[in-house]
Amino acid sequence: MRTTSGRSAFAVTLYALLEPLPLGFFSAAWLFDIIYMRGFEIMWTDAASxxxxxxxxxxxxxRLISLIYLFRGSAAPEKTHFWLSLLAIILAVLNAFIHSRDAYAVVPLGVILxxxxxxxxxxxxxxxxxxxRTA
Structure with missing residues (x-):
């Protein structure tokens, strides 16, 4: 039986369910940006946005759930995961603004972001x- 070290079972479950989804969305958007860069069909950049x-x-x-547990004393890997993910989300917000431009203005900065x-x-x-795994 696995314990959550004083963490809410609901929060841990919600975190485990939602954590991998943004990576899938952002990866698909990245692939759509690359496809758009190859063919310049506006549909791809709209879908990416x-x-x-x-x-x-x-x-x-x-991120809110991990922020709460960050201040309760998380391990070093969880802290690194939080800060890298937060930086990625900040860049994704900037990327959303880039993708709100005209389709031809998305390349190359949108692809880089x-x-x-x-x-x-x-x-x-x-x-x-x-x-x-090593811990």
Missing amino acids: WLIVFGLVIAVLP STLVVALLLLANVQLALRQ
């Missing part, structure tokens, strides 16, 4: 998984 918005909406609740967001979230998840 919606995916970024959905990813941001879903990313808020897990999408790449950074996905890379930061992957780095955050991989370092957390590897550090928890």
Whole structure:
């Protein structure tokens, strides 16, 4: 049986359900940006902008839950995961503003920001998984 070390079971469950979703949305938006860059079909950048918005909406609740536990004394891997994810979300907000421009103005800055967001979230998840595995 796994304990949550004084954490609410509901919060832990909600966090576990919602945490991976933004990475999926941001990864799909990144792929759509790359497809748009290859063919310049406006549909792809419109879809990417919606995916970024959905990813941001879903990313808020897990970050709030992890922020609460950050101040209650989290382990170092969880703190690193929180700060890398928060930086990725800040970049995703900037990316949402870039994607609100005309479709031709999205390239290349939108693609660069999408790449950074996905890379930061992957780095955050991989370092957390590897550090928890060795602990």
